[in-house]
Amino acid sequence: MTATTASALTLSATTPGKTRNRVLWTLQIVFGLFFIIASGLPKLVGQHDAVEAFRTIGWGDWFRYFTGVVEVSGGIGLLVPRLTGPAAAGLSITTVLAALTQIFLLDAPALAPFPLILAVMFAWIAYERRASFATFTNLLEH
Template sequence: MTAIAAPAQTSATTAGPSKTRNRVLWTLQILFGLFFIIASGLPKLVGQHDAVQSFRDIGWGEWFRYFTGVVEVSGGIGLLVPRLSGPAAAGLSITTVLAAATQVFLLHNAALAPFPLVLAVMFAWIAYERRASFATLLNR
């Protein structure tokens, strides 16, 4: 009789991203986190003129501007917290896809849609690479 041994798991599947990839991810997470906190979310919360006008053009009321600002600031902070980085990136991926759809369908400005879509892809990649943080968060 012959025994068949189970294949050994590689360290890449259990250990997470490599050291270099981890550095790239953290660099992106810090840059995107600061961008979403300072340049994207806070102007909506403090009522910067351009943000107010954009949300008036959408026509859903001031509550939607505040809601979007809170979502963006929360997502930016989440990118900076290791155990929240995966879920925050997934949430920001969804948020940026919806931002692109808003540009196209509500504001009729399709030229501005590619930027949030590129961000959505980047956030989806970060969420995938930080997928272990989902399990950590769910196991708490």
């Protein structure tokens, strides 16, 4: 078996089937647009609710902007085939941190389940798109 054949077998073993691929792309598009339009951009443009939430946290506007950039970048990453796995993994971490923020800093534990459900969904997407981690690593090396 040649190296090319071995890498093709590895790639096919980590690539989801046709139906699962369609489900993943549907979720990635919906979540990507959500994180770009409904979650990240309001933080970047200073929507009143976002400003108030971050004032309550007490970490300043820099943290609101940082969070907005992370969310918009993750949303865009979900839409770029080479970045889907790393973007989903990053958003999974981000949403776990959002749930912890709801629980410990905003004293709103009832709001924590939504980001935790998102974290599970992003972890699943990252797992299914694990082949893109190799592609992403190759992009960084060149």
